[in-house]
Amino acid sequence: METWTKVAHVSQIPIDGGGCVKVGEEQIAIFHYDNGEWYALQNRCPHQNQEVLSKGLLGDTQGEPKVACPMHKHTFSLKTGKHLGGNPCMHLKTYPLKIEEGVIWIDLSHNQALAA
Numbered sequence: 001m002e003t004w005t006k007v008a009h010v011s012q013i014p015i016d017g018g019g020c021v022k023v024g025e026e027q028i029a030i031f032h033y034d035n036g037e038w039y040a041l042q043n044r045c046p047h048q049n050q051e052v053l054s055k056g057l058l059g060d061t062q063g064e065p066k067v068a069c070p071m072h073k074h075t076f077s078l079k080t081g082k083h084l085g086g087n088p089c090m091h092l093k094t095y096p097l098k099i100e101e102g103v104i105w106i107d108l109s110h111n112q113a114l115a116a
């Protein structure tokens with residue numbers, strides 16, 4: 001069952017940047033990529049369990065949008081949460097996201113984690 005939760009207004013997330021929202025005990029990083037796409041992933045970097053990914057730098061690798069952790073620069077796909085350094089134990093959960101009338105909604109019931 002879908003459980004869409006209103007988490008923020010689009011004006012709260014900078015273009016080509018991110019922001020963090022807390023839903024229950026979960027911190028979720030929301031990114032507004034400069035091509036207009038939006039992504040939601042866990043905010044916790046699995047490298048040292050720091051809640052910092054929303055402050056990461058955005059970029060791309062061969063067209064794959066990514067975020068680099070601000071701590072030690074591990075990179076992750078914004079689309080899939082995959083650790084782009086190839087460590088299957090460091091993939092991120094991703095969340096379905098939709099925008100309606102300027103409001104950002106996340107479906108917490110369908111977070112998706114890649115298999116390790």
Ligand code: FES
Pocket residue numbers: 045046047048049050069070071072073074
């Ligand atoms: S805590 Fe993210 S790369 Fe080290």
